[in-house]
Amino acid sequence: MQKKVLLFCLFASFMSYAQIQGVGINETVPEQKLHLGSQTGTIRVDGLNATNHDYNGGEAGKTYPLYVDSNGDLTLDVSAYQNSDGGDAWTTAGINGTVTILPIGINDGYEVVEILDIPLTIDRDVIVELKYSLSIEVFQDNLLNIIKDPYARNVTNFFTLDTPTLTPTTRRYGQSSKCYFNRNDVATDPTALPDAATGFIYNSGTTYIPLGPGTHTLRFYGSVSSGGANRSTHVRFAGGPDAVFVRIY
Numbered sequence: 314m315q316k317k318v319l320l321f322c323l324f325a326s327f328m329s330y331a332q333i334q335g336v337g338i339n340e341t342v343p344e345q346k347l348h349l350g351s352q353t354g355t356i357r358v359d360g361l362n363a364t365n366h367d368y369n370g371g372e373a374g375k376t377y378p379l380y381v382d383s384n385g386d387l388t389l390d391v392s393a394y395q396n397s398d399g400g401d402a403w404t405t406a407g408i409n410g411t412v413t414i415l416p417i418g419i420n421d422g423y424e425v426v427e428i429l430d431i432p433l434t435i436d437r438d439v440i441v442e443l444k445y446s447l448s449i450e451v452f453q454d455n456l457l458n459i460i461k462d463p464y465a466r467n468v469t470n471f472f473t474l475d476t477p478t479l480t481p482t483t484r485r486y487g488q489s490s491k492c493y494f495n496r497n498d499v500a501t502d503p504t505a506l507p508d509a510a511t512g513f514i515y516n517s518g519t520t521y522i523p524l525g526p527g528t529h530t531l532r533f534y535g536s537v538s539s540g541g542a543n544r545s546t547h548v549r550f551a552g553g554p555d556a557v558f559v560r561i562y
Contacts, residue, residue, distance in 0.1 A: 361389055394441075395431070395559040402557040403429065403447070405549065413455060414539050414546040422543045425536035428470075428550055431559065433529045440562040441524055443472065443487060443531065446517040448553030451493040451537075455547050459511060465494040466546050467538045470516040475530040486531075487520035513553040 335343035340350025349356070361379070363371025368389035370377065380388050405411075412426040433441065449468050453460045460466070471485040491514050522531075539546045 358387060361387065391560075393558060393560045394433070395557060397556045397558065399556075402445075402555045403551040405551050408551055410550045410552070411455070412535055412537050412548050412550075414537060414543060416543055416545045418543060420541065420543050422539040422541050423536065425534055428533045428535050430533065431531040433524065433531065433559075433561075435524050435526050435529065435561070437526060439524050441522045441531075442519070442558075442560045442562065443522070444517075444519045444556075444558040445470070445487065445533075446515055446556040447535075447550060448513040448515055448555055449491060449535075450511070450513060450549040450552050452547045452549070453545050457547070457549075460493070460495045460546070462544060463495070464540060464542075464544055465492050466544075466548075467492050468514075468516065468548055469536045469538075470518065470550075471534055471536075472520060473532045473534065474522060475532065476524075476527065486522060487518035489516035489518035491516055 335346040335348055337343035337348045337350055339354070340348045359365060361369060363369045366389050368377065368391070377389055378391075380390065380392065382388055382390075382392070408429040409426055410428070412424050414422060414424050418424075447470055451460065451466055451468065452458060467490055469488060469490040471488040473483065473485060493514070535548065535550050537546050537548045
């Protein structure tokens, strides 16, 4: 009877110690509720393997990002604030889709337009990851005539940030530029057909922005530059398949 009482007391003492100190695997003094003491060991979760989880590609030697959901569950699922997921994120009907340089305008050959804004309401300190791919078409004018002069145009997209306590910042996030050039020389043969291809080019960018609690606005811009001679240029945004992805960490 004394042996049974002693064993019970030892067991109770161990359970009380484990509840207070935590559980150690290869670790005699746990420093967390669960402490893995092996320097070479790994953790295997069958529910996350290639057989049981669609987001695990299953290739040997490949790894995949692991996330924690609001319940504390481990998952491979990607949860995004906004994700076009293969669809067309923006159309010219839903945004300010054009920017134009007129030959009779201000003689700086540069114009910028706000395309759209993305409001974000945050209740904690976060990191915002934003990726975009935006289609661009470049013409001479809003009649969609092809440019025939031999001068380059630069088209840029970028974001700025409004915060709850600050005026709009001039800092540009996620900048991406493309240069359009048509080698057709109008001075040599003004009647020649343009020999530049028409169609979509893309600006794609990624940015990470730290934000505190409050309501913020990410403002997306497009700009075009044709040089100081103020050469006529018309840029149409979002005419093709476009993508946007926003995730909050």
